Amino acid sequence: MIIEGKSINKSKDERPDVCIVGSGAAGAILAWELAERNHTVVVLERGGYYARNEQRNDFTQKEDEMIPALYKNAGLQFAVPAGIAIAQGSCVGGSTVVNDAVCFRTPDKVLEVWKDEYKIEHISSSDMKKYFEKVEERISVSQVQPHEINKNNQMLKEGCKALNWESGPNDRNCKKCRQCGLCHLGCYYGTKQSMLETYIHDIEKDYENAVTIYANCQAEKIIVSGNRVSGVKGEIVGNNGQKFMLSIKPKVLIISAGAISSSELLLRNGLNRNELVGRDVSLHPSPAIIGHFKDEINGHQGIPFAYHCREFSILKTNEPGYMIESVFLPPYQFTLSLPAFQYEHKEMMHNYNHYAMAGILLQDEPMGRIMLGGPIGTIINYELSKEDSKKMIQGMEKTAKIFFAAGADHVITSHRKKTILYSEHDFPLIDERGVGPWDINLGSAHPQGGNKMGGESSSSVVDSYCKFHGIENLFVCDASVFPTSIGVNPQLTVMAIASRVAEHIGVNWDREIKYARSP
Amino acid sequence: MSFLLDPVILLLIGLVVGKVNYLTMIFDDRFFTRGKRFKFLPSGHELFLASGWNLFVIGVIVTSIFWSYSSLLYINLIYFPWPLPKLFDGSDWMLNSGLPLGLQRSLAADIAAVIIFASYPFWYWLGTRMGLAGMKIREKQRLKERDRIMTEVLRTAIPKGGIIPLGADDVDAIGSVKDFLEKIPSISSTALTILLFVFDSHFIVFALTGKWKRFVDLDGDDKASAREKRKYMEAWESNPHFLSIIQVLRLVACFGYYTKKDVWKYIDYEGPLRPNEPPWYNAGPSCAISPDEQTGELGHDN
Numbered sequence: 116m117i118i119e120g121k122s123i124n125k126s127k128d129e130r131p132d133v134c135i136v137g138s139g140a141a142g143a144i145l146a147w148e149l150a151e152r153n154h155t156v157v158v159l160e161r162g163g164y165y166a167r168n169e170q171r172n173d174f175t176q177k178e179d180e181m182i183p184a185l186y187k188n189a190g191l192q193f194a195v196p197a198g199i200a201i202a203q204g205s206c207v208g209g210s211t212v213v214n215d216a217v218c219f220r221t222p223d224k225v226l227e228v229w230k231d232e233y234k235i236e237h238i239s240s241s242d243m244k245k246y247f248e249k250v251e252e253r254i255s256v257s258q259v260q261p262h263e264i265n266k267n268n269q270m271l272k273e274g275c276k277a278l279n280w281e282s283g284p285n286d287r288n289c290k291k292c293r294q295c296g297l298c299h300l301g302c303y304y305g306t307k308q309s310m311l312e313t314y315i316h317d318i319e320k321d322y323e324n325a326v327t328i329y330a331n332c333q334a335e336k337i338i339v340s341g342n343r344v345s346g347v348k349g350e351i352v353g354n355n356g357q358k359f360m361l362s363i364k365p366k367v368l369i370i371s372a373g374a375i376s377s378s379e380l381l382l383r384n385g386l387n388r389n390e391l392v393g394r395d396v397s398l399h400p401s402p403a404i405i406g407h408f409k410d411e412i413n414g415h416q417g418i419p420f421a422y423h424c425r426e427f428s429i430l431k432t433n434e435p436g437y438m439i440e441s442v443f444l445p446p447y448q449f450t451l452s453l454p455a456f457q458y459e460h461k462e463m464m465h466n467y468n469h470y471a472m473a474g475i476l477l478q479d480e481p482m483g484r485i486m487l488g489g490p491i492g493t494i495i496n497y498e499l500s501k502e503d504s505k506k507m508i509q510g511m512e513k514t515a516k517i518f519f520a521a522g523a524d525h526v527i528t529s530h531r532k533k534t535i536l537y538s539e540h541d542f543p544l545i546d547e548r549g550v551g552p553w554d555i556n557l558g559s560a561h562p563q564g565g566n567k568m569g570g571e572s573s574s575s576v577v578d579s580y581c582k583f584h585g586i587e588n589l590f591v592c593d594a595s596v597f598p599t600s601i602g603v604n605p606q607l608t609v610m611a612i613a614s615r616v617a618e619h620i621g622v623n624w625d626r627e628i629k630y631a632r633s634p
Numbered sequence: 635m636s637f638l639l640d641p642v643i644l645l646l647i648g649l650v651v652g653k654v655n656y657l658t659m660i661f662d663d664r665f666f667t668r669g670k671r672f673k674f675l676p677s678g679h680e681l682f683l684a685s686g687w688n689l690f691v692i693g694v695i696v697t698s699i700f701w702s703y704s705s706l707l708y709i710n711l712i713y714f715p716w717p718l719p720k721l722f723d724g725s726d727w728m729l730n731s732g733l734p735l736g737l738q739r740s741l742a743a744d745i746a747a748v749i750i751f752a753s754y755p756f757w758y759w760l761g762t763r764m765g766l767a768g769m770k771i772r773e774k775q776r777l778k779e780r781d782r783i784m785t786e787v788l789r790t791a792i793p794k795g796g797i798i799p800l801g802a803d804d805v806d807a808i809g810s811v812k813d814f815l816e817k818i819p820s821i822s823s824t825a826l827t828i829l830l831f832v833f834d835s836h837f838i839v840f841a842l843t844g845k846w847k848r849f850v851d852l853d854g855d856d857k858a859s860a861r862e863k864r865k866y867m868e869a870w871e872s873n874p875h876f877l878s879i880i881q882v883l884r885l886v887a888c889f890g891y892y893t894k895k896d897v898w899k900y901i902d903y904e905g906p907l908r909p910n911e912p913p914w915y916n917a918g919p920s921c922a923i924s925p926d927e928q929t930g931e932l933g934h935d936n
Contacts, residue, residue, distance in 0.1 A: 176906035179810055179893035183817035191822045198878055262918035295912045303908045415903060416914045446903050450888040456871055457864060458796040460884075464892070465797045467901040492821045531877050553874045556881070 116323050117207060117315075119164050120331025120352045126360040127351075129327070131157040133620075134347050134365035136334040136380065139209020140606050141593040141613035142371035143310035143318070144250065148617035150322040152624070157327050157363055159349045161372070162187075162205035164330035165212070167305050167312075174303040178447045181300040185213050187376075194483065194497035194559070196552040199400050200451070201495065201559045203373055206301075207330050210373065211309040211606060214560065215298050215420035215442070216287040218256045219603035220247050221611070224433045233598045234570025236579040237615075246611035246618075251288075254308040254610070259284035263294060265417025270406060270471035271441040272422050274517030280426035285440075287421070288606075296415045297445060332361055337368065337384040337589075344368045344589050367588045367620060371613070374595040378485040378565035379493045381576075381591070388576045388584050392566055396483030397600030398497060399561035401474040402550070403442070403452035404511055405527040406518030412471050414443035427513060428478070429602040435478040437510040438603065439517065442474045452556060454533035463527070471518060474558070475510035478602030479503045481564050495562075499550060507550045512542050529556045561594070561605050568596040580619040581612070592616045636707075636714075636731040637750050640700055641757040648761020651692050656766050693758045700754055704728060708739075708747055776827070783830045784811060784886075786850045790863040791887040798900040805897060807890030814889055829882060833870075842869040 132154040135142045146156045165173040165184060175181060183189040187205035194201060204210035223240045230238050264272065264284065275282035288308040298307060305312055318326045331352045338346035347368055349361040370377045378393040386392065424439035425431050443449075446467065453463045483497035499507065515526040515536050526536040530548040535541075548554055569575025572584040581596055583589040594609050601608055706712045707724035714720070714727035722732060728747070729737040737743065785808045794801030802808065815823050832838060834849040843866055845852065852862035870876040891897060898905050904912075 172908075174908075176908050177893065179814070179889065182889075183814060188822060189814065189818040191818055260918055262916045265914075291917075293911050293915050295907055295915075297907075304911075413902075413914075416912065446892040446898070446901060447889055450892055451885060456791055456867060456880075456884060457793060461792070461796045461798045464901055467903060492819075531874065531881060553878050 116326065117164050117319065117328045117330060120329075121354050123351050123353045123359050126362070129157045129361065129363045129365075131155040131327070131363065131365050133157070133367045133369060134159065134363045135369045135371055136347075137161075137209060137371035137373060137376070137593065138207050138315065138328055139204065139310060139371065139373055139593070140211050140609040141616075142369075143208065143211075143314040144610055144613040145369055145371060145592060145617050146326050146328070147314040147318050147322070148614060149621065150318065150325045152617075152621040153325075154621075154624070155325050156322075157365065158329065159332045159334045159347075159361070159363075160207050160209075160328060160330050161333045161376070162207065162209075162330065164207040164328075165301060165311075167301075167303070172303060174301040176295070176297050176300055176303050178300060178445050182447075185301055192375075192495070194398060194495040197400070197497045197499065197557065198552055199398055199497060199557040199559050201375070201398065201562055203375065203560070203562065207328060208309050208311040208315060210560070212301050212311055213299050214309075214604075214606060216289045216292075216307045216309075217420055217440075217604040218251070218254075218286045218288055218607045219430075221601050221608040222429045222603060224429050225599065225601045229568070229598055233568065233575065234579075235568055235598070236570060238579065243611055243615070246614040247607065250607065250610040250614055254288035254313050255290045256286050256288050256607070258286050259418065259421040263292060263418055264421050265294070265414070266412045267414035267417065267419070267443050267471045268422040268441045270408070270412065270521040270523070271424060271439070271473055271517060274519075274521035275424045275426070277520040278517065280424055280517070281431050282422065282424040282426070284422055285420065287418075292418060294417045296417055296419055296443065298419055299444065299448065329361060334370075334372070334380055335383075337380070337386065339384075339386070339586065342585060343587050365588075367590065369590040369592055369616075369620075371591075371593045373593050374562035374565050374597075375485055375493070375495060377591055377593055377595040379487070381566065382485070382487050386583070386586070386589075389573060391574075391576050393485035394565065395481035395567055395598070396485060396495070396497065396562060396564040397479050397481045397597070398483060398559040399476050399563070399600060399602075399605075400479060400497075400499065400503075400507070400557045400559050401476055402507065402511055402555055402557055403472055403474050403529045404514040404518065405452060405529075406471045406473075406515075406521065406523035407466060407525045407527065408469055408471060408521075408523055411468050413468050414471055415445060415467075419443040424513075424517065427510065428476075435480075435600075435602060437478060437506055438476040439510065439514050440474050440476055441472070443472050451558075452529045453527065454529075454531065459533075471521070471523070473514050473517070475507065475514060476561075476602070476604070477503060477507050477510065478600050481599060483562075483564070485565050498552065504550050508546050511545050515539075515542065515545075530554060531556060561600075563594040563597040563600050563605060565595040566591045567598040569598060581616045590616060590620070636704075636728050637747070638731040638733075640704055640750070640754065644696070644700060644754055644757035645761040645764075647696055648693070648758040648763075649765045650761075651689060651696075652762035652765020654765075655689060655762070689762050693755065693762070697754050697758055701751060705751065780827045780830055781808070781812060783834045783850055784808060786863065787830070787833070787883050788887045788890060790860055790867050791884055792891045793860060793864070798897065800897060800900070802887065802891055805891060805894040807887065807894065809890075810893060811886055811890040814886070826882070826886065829879065833880070833883065839866060842866060 133149050133156045135145050135158045138158050138160040146158050149156050185206045187203040192201045204213040206212055226238055226240050229235045289306050292306045293304045332349045334349045336348040347363045351359045351361050353359055381392045420442045422441045427436040428438040480500045482500050486494045488494040518526050528534040534548050566576040568577050570579055577583050577591050577596055581590045581592045592613050594605050708728045710725040712724050714722045725739055788802035788807050792802040839849055840846050870880040
């Protein structure tokens with residue numbers, strides 16, 4: 116059952132088996148899997164509920180309506196001083212509602228590092244295989260088909276082919292994609308198999324009484340008694356902004372509010388295990404590179420992100436590097452990657468249909484930190500390391516090279532100062548302009564870390580199964596538990612970890628209950 | 635306390651309580667829900683504040699104290715300033731307030747005293763109204779000024795003419811921006827307002843152009859050309875630090891402009907397609923993947 120804030124007119128109390136904060140890639144799967152194991156669940160989702168069913172379809176395909184509705188802080192969330200714009204979904208279904216539906220399993224090498232260096236138990240590729248298979252089947256992961264590759268993606272494909280760089284079509288969680296190109300605004304057609312169309316749909320269908328999802332409800336307070344959580348307090352925003360309290364006394368609490376918000380919630384409640392909460396955050400910072408072609412590309416017509424180049428990524432080199440991924444955006448979001456102002460900016464936008472676009476997904480070092488800033492809210496502190504800066508510059512050169520190989524007549528970088536490359540001779544300009552905080556517009560859709568998982572309680576926030584060290588019935592399960600950045604789009608990793616944690620909690624339920632029993 | 639001072643003091647207390655109440659509501663999200671050290675009001679306090687019950691409760695307490703102390707003074711049961719060393723008789727202090735007025739208790743004075751005592755809640759209430767109303771006016775003026783600056787920024791960033799002839803004014807970009815500002819978190823809205831005021835300030839305009847004017851007043855009577863405003867904006871763009879800041883304004887301007895249907899035809903963007911399928915939708919062959927593309931491995935074909 117999904118309860119929207121607007122239908123609430125009084126404060127409420129709940130006593131479920133499990134309370135989950137967040138309804139995204141992790142929260143929805145945890146809710147469904149625990150309900151399947153006969154547990155009652157209450158989910159608190161800060162964002163609103165945007166439905167797509169027989170009665171209503173809230174996905175209007177309009178940027179000015181969907182961006183403020185579906186994105187955290189209406190899309191205005193920045194890391195400082197790097198000035199990286201961080202896009203995260205904030206709605207029932209979380210970021211799975213607004214992402215590009217791209218699915219990569221966690222690279223083997225990353226899991227190996229997690230196992231060997233962070234002493235995480237049962238996290239090898241073979242251990243994780245069954246969880247990946249389970250969620251892949253559930254969200255209908257399949258490879259993009261040749262007829263689904265539009266000209267924007269084709270340019271990346273042709274460039275890589277000419278350079279003989281390893282590349283390929285993406286795997287996506289989509290069924291009969293209508294190729295409208297508006298994945299970032301939520302899927303009107305319901306073909307993207309986000310949490311809304313899969314796990315949450317099934318929760319509504321099969322577990323209406325066992326699972327209650329409160330939309331427009333922000334978790335505020337975690338009450339800890341001794342070594343256990345005894346209560347959670349949430350604030351529901353009702354009609355006309357009126358606020359009501361939701362008091363929950365769960366046996367188990369799972370925080371799956373996403374990287375950044377999960378750390379923020381723990382810090383706000385003084386739960387700063389080993390002073391490590393909020394530390395070691397990665398962002399996969401990404402500059403956009405735009406190739407201009409004489410022929411029309413019509414990049415917005417078709418799947419925005421269907422193809423990738425893995426030549427320089429951990430998938431090929433076994434070392435942290437970068438992926439080059441095709442991407443395209445509706446006009447407003449596209450403008451953010453273009454330099455210039457006034458008439459010059461208009462001239463650039465006039466060529467909208469002649470552009471192909473690609474982003475560089477940098478597998479960055481965990482240089483970020485989430486802090487509480489008191490009156491100014493949460494601060495995401497982040498700066499690129501020297502090594503990452505070098506890799507980013509290299510990645511921009513390689514991407515420009517791909518577009519030139521595909522026939523681009525010029526390439527525009529996302530430097531703040533207008534930077535146009537007309538041939539490879541201009542590549543030194545990229546280095547000259549730099550990638551420092553004042554130099555370039557970077558975006559991120561993959562914040563990770565902040566509550567890192569580890570086998571040793573002294574150097575991590577949660578254990579191998581995401582249980583918070585020192586508190587018996589508190590779990591954190593989302594991208595915030597990644598000890599390192601993973602170098603590929605993270606939704607599938609988050610889902611597989613959630614499935615693994617749900618299984619662990621289910622199997623060990625009696626033990627969790629024992630710890631959670633009221634004194 | 636005294637009859638000359640009590641109404642004034644009650645008014646001032648009401649003013650302070652009203653202002654504090656208003657500020658508490660305005661900054662609630664920033665001061666009272668972020669981190670334990672800032673959270674010194676209990677959960678649910680915001681309902682209490684918004685309802686105005688706190689003003690009532692404080693009013694009852696304050697007025698009761700004034701009533702009790704002043705009436706004991708008036709009937710001369712205590713002196714002023716009890717319990718500190720005595721300066722005046724209670725009754726004398728209430729009637730003459732330390733001034734040579736020569737007033738003494740009488741039936742008329744007693745009736746007047748009852749009327750003045752009865753007016754105490756009014757003075758407190760008036761103070762709270764002044765505290766709240768004063769802030770509201772300032773908030774209203776601030777928003778009006780913000781919108782004025784934002785309108786000029788939009789006009790300058792997206793002028794009429796050029797390859798896309800429409801300007802920000804032609805598509806009511808400011809209307810969309812105002813809606814957007816309503817939807818973003820208050821902290822972001824406040825930050826943007828501060829940025830606009832800095833951008834508009836005499837000091838920055840002077841530093842970059844040598845003219846002691848606000849941004850909105852640049853160009854004087856030659857408003858249509860917006861030449862000076864454009865030059866000022868270009869001066870921001872030429873400095874890497876200023877450029878990073880001004881890009882936030884461009885972001886907001888682009889939101890107002892490029893989300894408009896009238897603009898889309900100039901960039902060949904179709905806009906929302908619902909409820910139809912996109913005209914370019916390719917359902918593909920019944921056999922989903924051709925043999926030469928089949929690799930047997932997900933995500934790898936080259």
